[in-house]
Amino acid sequence: MTEILSDPIFSELRPRLVRLAYRMLGSVADAEDIVQDAWLRWLAADHTSVREPAAFLRTIVTRLCLNELKSARRRREAYVGSWLPEPIFDPEDADAADDITLPLMMALERLSPLERAAFLLHDVFGMDFDDVSSAIGREAAACRKLASRARAHLVKARPRFAIGREQGLKLATAFFTASRTGDMAALRALLSEDVVVYADGGGKVPTSLRPHVGLAAAMLLHEQLARVFRAQPSRLIHFAVIDGLPGFVTIEGGNVAQTTALHIEQEKVVAIYCTRNPDKLRHVIGTIPH
Structure with missing residues (x-):
């Protein structure tokens, strides 16, 4: 990383290259590996013949990602349960983000x-x-x-109905409070009739292998979870915008256990995305405010 930072061209372009690789692959770790490979190819390139470094490096990253997607698809075909992309926190600066949710x-x-x-x-x-x-x-x-x-x-x-960051996080706060305190009436009021709950445990932690579809199924799930939370509290770390959606990060038993992202339309939660696979949460630890 020190060598990368010493190269002003690559250092400036790196965040955008990582974002491109992440959007291509859905994996933070794979995106970092791709950009590291691009850095090595940049080192070996004849810079005097490169007219547009940004275009040159985007091309390298894109081609590396296209190669990686072949093996990534095979891995996802054998994935246990619902697959979700690794969660990333959106920057508060809107100009630094993109519109991919x-x-x-x-x-x-x-x-x-x-x-x-x-x-x-x-x-x-x-x-x-x-x-x-x-x-x-x-x-x-x-x-x-x-x-x-x-x-x-x-x-x-x-998204058909855009929701502002502040309003989205307000609804995420209400959802967290209702779901963790067992206030099922308040929770029901937040959910749409056709809400879907996705949980990605990757076969490494207990989760439902299929999505829970519809209000009745979602409520039954959260009634069961409320009993679990009473026995083993789920502690909030912080609220955040996760892949374009309002959400939050929680700890269970002293470890980062889950990111929850909420797809909200017309003031109702239409989808809940819970990432619990510990392999997908490793990078989250370093981004948590202290």
Whole structure:
């Protein structure tokens, strides 16, 4: 890392490269590995022949991610239970974030690797299709078609009703209080009729293997959890915006146990995303305010 920081060009571009790799792969650890590999290739490159370092490095990261996606998809086919992307905390500076939310990240999983790359590079990271063409090795016209197909698949995953950060965290606070104190009436008032609860334990901690669909199923689950929380309290660390959604981080038994992100539309929670797989929470520990 010290060597990277000593290179002003790579150091400046690194956060954006990590974000691109994370959006491509859904894994913080894999994104960091990809960017480290890109750094080694940058070191070996003839910098005098590189006219646009940003475009050069985006191309390297994109191609490395496309290669990684092949093995990542095989791993996810064998994944135990619901798969969720590793949680990341959005910066408070809106200009430093993008408009990709957790539901959209999950929808990206259903795209082909090339559709995913074309959509992210053009629609999210603002590259023109000539540069996208260079990055993924397809004609510009083909890249337009790839991005268009991706948009068509992602329409339903895009938020229909934007919610402000402050209001979202206010509702997350109400959800945490109701769910941890066992106030089922207050909790019911927060949930939509078609709410879905996803829990990702990766087969390493106890979680439901399938989503809980509908208000009745969600309420039954939280009634059971309320009894667990009375016996083993779930302690709040802090509230945060997690992959574009309001949520919070909790501790159980002295360890970071879960991130919870809430998809909210028209003041109602329509989806709850609980990440409990300890492998996906390792990077969270270093980002927790003390």
